[in-house]
Amino acid sequence: MTSLPSGPAVSGGSGPAVLPPPDGPLLEATDLAVSFSLGSALIARMRHEERILHAVDGVDLTIPRGEALALVGESGSGKSTLARALAGLQRTDRGKIQLDGKVLPARRSHTDQRKIQMVFQDPYSSLNPRMTVGGMLHELLRVHHIVPGNEVESYTRELLGLVGLGEEAVHAYPRQFSGGQRQRVAIARALALRPELLVADEPVSALDVSVQATILNLLQDLRAELGLTLLLISHNLAVVRHLCDQVAVMYLGRIIEVAPTETLFANARHPYTRGLLAAIPRMTFATEGDAPAVQGDPPSPLRIPTGCRFRTRCPIAQSICEQEDPALTASGSDPSHRAACHFAFTAVPPPRPPQPAEAVNAAEAGDEGVRP
Amino acid sequence: MNGGDSVSQPLLQVDDLHVEIASRRGIVRAVDGVSLEVPAGEAVGLVGESGSGKSMTLRAILGLLPPEARVTAGKVLLDGADLAHLDNRQLNQIRGPKIAMIFQEPMSALNPVMRVGSQIAEGPLVHLGMNRRQAAERALELMRRVGIPDPERRYRSFPHEFSGGMRQRVMIAIALSCEPSLILCDEPTTALDVTIQDQILRLLARLCRESGTSLVFVTHDLPVVAQVCHQLAVMYAGEIVERGTVEEVLTRPCHPYTLGLLRSAPDVDHPRSSLAAIPGSPPSLVSPPAGCRFHPRCKFAEEDCTVTDPPLRLIDAGHATACLHYERCLDELRTEGADR
Numbered sequence: 001m002t003s004l005p006s007g008p009a010v011s012g013g014s015g016p017a018v019l020p021p022p023d024g025p026l027l028e029a030t031d032l033a034v035s036f037s038l039g040s041a042l043i044a045r046m047r048h049e050e051r052i053l054h055a056v057d058g059v060d061l062t063i064p065r066g067e068a069l070a071l072v073g074e075s076g077s078g079k080s081t082l083a084r085a086l087a088g089l090q091r092t093d094r095g096k097i098q099l100d101g102k103v104l105p106a107r108r109s110h111t112d113q114r115k116i117q118m119v120f121q122d123p124y125s126s127l128n129p130r131m132t133v134g135g136m137l138h139e140l141l142r143v144h145h146i147v148p149g150n151e152v153e154s155y156t157r158e159l160l161g162l163v164g165l166g167e168e169a170v171h172a173y174p175r176q177f178s179g180g181q182r183q184r185v186a187i188a189r190a191l192a193l194r195p196e197l198l199v200a201d202e203p204v205s206a207l208d209v210s211v212q213a214t215i216l217n218l219l220q221d222l223r224a225e226l227g228l229t230l231l232l233i234s235h236n237l238a239v240v241r242h243l244c245d246q247v248a249v250m251y252l253g254r255i256i257e258v259a260p261t262e263t264l265f266a267n268a269r270h271p272y273t274r275g276l277l278a279a280i281p282r283m284t285f286a287t288e289g290d291a292p293a294v295q296g297d298p299p300s301p302l303r304i305p306t307g308c309r310f311r312t313r314c315p316i317a318q319s320i321c322e323q324e325d326p327a328l329t330a331s332g333s334d335p336s337h338r339a340a341c342h343f344a345f346t347a348v349p350p351p352r353p354p355q356p357a358e359a360v361n362a363a364e365a366g367d368e369g370v371r372p
Numbered sequence: 373m374n375g376g377d378s379v380s381q382p383l384l385q386v387d388d389l390h391v392e393i394a395s396r397r398g399i400v401r402a403v404d405g406v407s408l409e410v411p412a413g414e415a416v417g418l419v420g421e422s423g424s425g426k427s428m429t430l431r432a433i434l435g436l437l438p439p440e441a442r443v444t445a446g447k448v449l450l451d452g453a454d455l456a457h458l459d460n461r462q463l464n465q466i467r468g469p470k471i472a473m474i475f476q477e478p479m480s481a482l483n484p485v486m487r488v489g490s491q492i493a494e495g496p497l498v499h500l501g502m503n504r505r506q507a508a509e510r511a512l513e514l515m516r517r518v519g520i521p522d523p524e525r526r527y528r529s530f531p532h533e534f535s536g537g538m539r540q541r542v543m544i545a546i547a548l549s550c551e552p553s554l555i556l557c558d559e560p561t562t563a564l565d566v567t568i569q570d571q572i573l574r575l576l577a578r579l580c581r582e583s584g585t586s587l588v589f590v591t592h593d594l595p596v597v598a599q600v601c602h603q604l605a606v607m608y609a610g611e612i613v614e615r616g617t618v619e620e621v622l623t624r625p626c627h628p629y630t631l632g633l634l635r636s637a638p639d640v641d642h643p644r645s646s647l648a649a650i651p652g653s654p655p656s657l658v659s660p661p662a663g664c665r666f667h668p669r670c671k672f673a674e675e676d677c678t679v680t681d682p683p684l685r686l687i688d689a690g691h692a693t694a695c696l697h698y699e700r701c702l703d704e705l706r707t708e709g710a711d712r
Contacts (some may be wrong), residue, residue: 074565178653208421209592213636213649220646235566242638242647265640279570280640281595283622292574294567297535 024101026065026229027086027116027197031058032095034081038302053301055081057253059095060328063197068223068230070240070261072276073250074298079233082250083199086231087118099196114144117195121202123182127174133160133185134170140192156192162225163188163218180211187218191226198222201233216243237280241265249273252301252309255328257344259337269337269344272310308342316343383586384410384433384471384554389446389456391428391437398658402428402441404610407684408588410554410603415580415587417597417618419633420607423654426590429607430556432456433588434471435463450554469499472547476559478539482531488542489515489527495549514545518575537568541575548579554586561596573599594633598622606630609655609665612684616691624705626687626698628670631705664696672700 038051055078063069071079084090086097088108097104104112120126128136137156141147147155160169163184174182183203190198200219204212220243222228234240240247240261247264249257249272257270268274275294296313299305305312311321320342331337331345339345391403403425410416420426431437433448433455448455450470455463467473475481483491492514493507502510508527515523518541531539540560547555560576561569577600580587589601597604597618604621606614606629614627625631632650652669655661661668667677677696684694695701 074567180653209594209633210421210636210650211653213638213647216638217647217649237566238638238640241640241643275567277640279567281566281569281573281593281599282641283595283598283639292567292571294570297537297568 025062026100027061027063027231028098029059029061029086030096030098031060032056032082032085032097033058033093034078034085034090035093051302054253054304055301056085056092057304059250059253059255061086061248061255063229063231066227066229067246068232068244070232070234070244070247071250072234072237072240072247074235076252076298076301077250078253078301079250080201083118083201083231083233086197087116087199088113089118110144114193115196117190117193117198119183119186119190119198119200119203122206123174123179123186124206126186127182127189129174132171132173133165133188136189137192140189144193146193159188159192162191162222164214178211179207180214183207183215184218187215187222191222195228197229197231199231199233202235203232204239205234205236212239219243237277249276252298252304254309254340256310256341257339258328259334259339263334263337267337269331269339270310270341271314271316273339275313275315308340310341318342382409383412383450384408384588385447385449386429386433387447387449389429389432389448390444391425391432391441392444393428393438393441395440395658397656400657401610401660402657403432404657404660405446406607406610406612408605408612410586410588412553412586413580413584414603415577415589415601416603416605417601418588418590418605418607419592419594419597421592421654423609423657424607425610425657426607427558430473430558430588430590433556434467434473435460436473468495468552469550470552471554471556472550472552473556473558474540474543474547474560476562478536478543478563479531481543482539484531486530487528488531488534489523492542492545492549495546499550510549511545514549515542517548517579518542518545519571520545535568536564537571540564540568540572544572544576544579548583548585551583552585554588555580557587557589559591560589562591562593569596576600594622594637606633609660610657611665611694613666613694614692615684616688620688620691624691624702626691626693626701627666627695628672628701629666631701632669664694666695672697 033054034056036053036055038053059082071082073079081090085092088104091106099115134156137159138152141152141155156170157167160167165181165184165188174185177185203219204215207215216239219230223230232240232244244261247259247261248255249270251272257264257268257273264273265277268277272294278293294313299312307323308321308326311317314321324342326340326342328338328340386406386408389403389406393400393402406429408416418426418429428437428441432443435455435458443456446456450466455466489508489511492511496502496510497504497507512523512527515526520526520538520541531542534542561572564572573596587600589597591597601618604616604618605612606621606627608629614621614625614630621630622634625634635648636650638647650669655665655668663678663680664682667673670677674697680696682694682696684692686692687698
């Protein structure tokens with residue numbers, strides 16, 4: 001099984017296998033921003049205040065063809081919103097998204113929609129409970145004219161085989177499957193349209209540990225077999241390291257570090273990334289005593305700090321961090337490694353001693369500052 | 373590692389506990405003969421997948437089972453008293469001052485219309501005989517101890533004004549408020565981000581170390597157990613299949629299910645080319661398979677595994693397994709070690 005049926009009878013040969021591999025990245029997003037306005041606009045105007053949540057705040061992202069890119073970050077960092085914007089499920093404020101060098105319009109055509117498909121976190125709520133698996137796949141294939149009518153059945157079976165489900169799945173309803181199997185159905189549904197980019201939003205977080213492995217292995221096999229380009233959203237860095245070639249770390253709506261996976265794990269340059277890596281629970285025994293890897297809570301996206309967004313929790317913050325918002329800049333020695341920190345690729349200044357003026361910040365950071 | 377001398381009487385002793393749930397498909401044996409000892413000052417991890425009975429075991433200890441579930445056999449001994457046969461009024465004397473609980477979702481465990489400070493002060497007010505002023509003082513002190521910034525101002529906040537991590541700190545403050553000897557934790561960090569999880573785990577470990585409180589820590593996440601616990605029990609299909617010190621069980625797993633759990637999760641520090649998933653899915657607890665419950669998914673299963681239900685037996689000091697062929701696990705670890 002090396003490819004999806006390339007469908008010789010399909011008009012124009014829309015399968016990814018037949019496309020001539022153009023140069024350049026598969027997907028390129030520039031200065032993408034998504035915001036949500038909270039509450040009533042009228043009341044906000046009367047109070048002279050704007051309650052606008054900048055979920056994604058100027059993101060540049062490039063996904064090379066055939067690669068797997070991971071988007072990691074805490075909840076509220078905007079990673080899911082970014083993914084939904086890329087998949088065309090979320091209106092954007094500004095910025096452009098290019099697929100294969102072609103700018104995607106705000107209202108996407110059927111063909112454009114087909115090219116980016118999503119797998120969601122919760123397979124219990126993302127599948128129609130009143131349709132059989134065969135029914136939902138048939139509908140998709142007919143609406144999008146993926147294969148000629150007489151091949152729909154055989155292609156459906158092939159798809160199910162691809163994700164490791166037997167033929168009996170065709171007539172089954174989602175409720176008859178376990179969580180892992182449902183996620184396989186969701187993946188089959190996404191692959192049915194022969195997408196060029198598969199966006200998987202926390203695809204294994206809702207599953208048990210022993211089942212997670214089967215889905216991760218499946219995604220890995222599909223990448224190898226179909227040459228699929230993958231955008232994986234995850235908070236689990238172990239999963240990310242296992243599956244992805246590149247990692248982008250998000251914090252409060254911005255990408256603050258991007259690097260090839262091994263570079264990032266070996267030599268993270270942004271203090272937040274370093275904290276995130278240090279916070280992963282490991283099989284080493286007992287954590288006696290040490291201070292937490294990252295202090296405090298992330299600030300509310302409604303009150304984004306001035307200058308560098310991470311400075312309120314940053315162990316090495318200086319006065320420049322308060323004034324200047326650091327841009328995502330590349331390392332001098334390795335252009336594939338970019339970080340948005342004033343001290344990312346220079347000598348890191350020593351942690352400053354807490355000053356009385358910052359007592360509020362220190363208290364905000366919480367925990368170790370307070371001893372019984 | 374801390375904790376009292378191990379020869380002394382355990383603080384909590386769960387003995388052959390059975391919990392059954394009535395369902396439309398029949399009787400679900402959610403917990404089927406679980407025995408567990410929690411020594412004073414130690415943290416015991418209870419690990420398993422969803423449906424393994426770990427949460428039911430925890431809830432049975434405090435009499436917090438859902439209405440359709442009941443304890444059909446077994447004892448829960450705390451300081452010699454059997455909790456399994458107490459009524460609600462008697463249990464209320466235990467809940468709080470003797471045993472406290474921390475839940476996974478603090479938002480649904482906290483009272484949404486009561487100020488955070490009053491919720492923390494409630495325990496001392498009811499159980500420790502404090503007056504309002506004293507209880508409020510105590511609440512403020514606890515808020516400081518669990519690292520809630522600016523406690524005087526936050527005292528009058530409501531739970532919805534707190535972040536997830538701060539809510540969990542409130543839960544911990546409530547749990548500590550009557551100085552219980554045991555705290556039960558039901559996946560306390562599963563709903564939190566990894567940086568917040570790290571803060572909460574360190575906080576819990578430090579507070580328990582300082583006050584000598586014992587912990588029972590239910591989770592599905594083995595690395596989390598490694599961070600906090602001394603002892604570890606692995607549950608599968610309502611039974612404990614392996615038990616021992618955390619270090620022993622995680623480095624020398626002697627049950628194929630434990631081995632499978634360790635092999636199926638990706639490791640951040642040692643990426644592997646592919647993950648070894650455990651085939652199949654957990655059995656139905658209405659009619660579990662005969663013999664060893666894990667045998668249909670076990671790669672080491674033999675003829676005898678389908679017949680004999682293996683009891684949990686000691687193989688080393690403090691290390692027990694319910695596998696007839698546990699040597700196979702050790703063999704596999706050895707060959708793997710040689711390959712590396």
